[in-house]
Amino acid sequence: MIRPSAIYDESFGHSWQAEILDTAPLIAPAEQYIYPRAVEEVERGALLVQLRKQKTSSPALLTFARGFADPALPHGLWSCPKPTDICAVAGGYAYIVDAENPAQWMQIPYRPATGIYPTTAQNLLIFASFHQLWALGPNGKAWETERLSWEGLRVTTICDGKLEGFGWDLQTDREVPFAVDLATGQHTGGAGPDKRY
Numbered sequence: 001m002i003r004p005s006a007i008y009d010e011s012f013g014h015s016w017q018a019e020i021l022d023t024a025p026l027i028a029p030a031e032q033y034i035y036p037r038a039v040e041e042v043e044r045g046a047l048l049v050q051l052r053k054q055k056t057s058s059p060a061l062l063t064f065a066r067g068f069a070d071p072a073l074p075h076g077l078w079s080c081p082k083p084t085d086i087c088a089v090a091g092g093y094a095y096i097v098d099a100e101n102p103a104q105w106m107q108i109p110y111r112p113a114t115g116i117y118p119t120t121a122q123n124l125l126i127f128a129s130f131h132q133l134w135a136l137g138p139n140g141k142a143w144e145t146e147r148l149s150w151e152g153l154r155v156t157t158i159c160d161g162k163l164e165g166f167g168w169d170l171q172t173d174r175e176v177p178f179a180v181d182l183a184t185g186q187h188t189g190g191a192g193p194d195k196r197y
Contacts, residue, residue, distance in 0.1 A: 005075070006047070006075055006076040007077070007078070008020065008077050009077070009118060011118035012083070012123075014085075014086070015083045015100075016052060016053055016054075016086055018051045018086060018099075020047065022048075030058065032060065033060065034065075035088075035097070036107065044066070046065055046066055047063075047076075047089070049061070049064070053100055064090040065093065066093065067092040067093030068093075070091070073112050073114065074094070074115065075090060076088075076089060078118065078125060080096065080136060081136060081138040084098055084099050087125060087136075089113060089116065092110075092111065092113050094107065094108035094116070110128075113127040113129060124136065128153060130151055131149050131192065148167040148189075149168050149169075149191055152167070152168050153167045154167075158182075161181065162182060167191045168191065169191035171191070
């Protein structure tokens with residue numbers, strides 16, 4: 001089995017320490033969490049994380065079920081706009097966990113998330129799918145774009161309060177540009193079944 005290279009992104013300040021493990025520890029910590037709770041074969045390609053809430057706290061073992069085996073999909077850990085949250089992504093399945101209370105968590109609706117983009121200036125962690133973008137702020141979901149592509153989008157720049165990229169247009173069989181206002185999630189350009197030609 002080919003294991004994807006794990007990313008460890010600490011763009012945002014955070015109150016926890018975490019380590020990605022290659023295998024489960026020989027002596028398991030007392031606190032253990034599996035995400036999602038009801039899943040078959042969670043060990044196969046799962047992302048194993050040893051989490052410490054603070055430097056002196058006992059570690060907890062977090063096990064995140066992998067979505068897809070495609071090594072091109074995101075896999076690893078990201079800090080979040082809320083300092084107590086941690087984002088774990090396993091084969092494109094993205095989970096947000098409250099590091100202070102790991103029983104509190106949510107899963108990003110994109111299965112898979114195809115890209116993850118921290119934007120510290122806007123205090124957002126942005127998740128891409130094949131069609132749309134979804135933004136996490138300090139208080140949860142900040143916004144979600146409408147469809148930007150028929151199938152597959154590519155982010156090229158994040159600058160001056162805008163995210164720019166290209167989405168594929170079925171009608172012309174080419175990529176078309178789009179721009180997203182990071183404050184609102186409103187966009188110009190792009191392509192998709194809901195666009196009027």
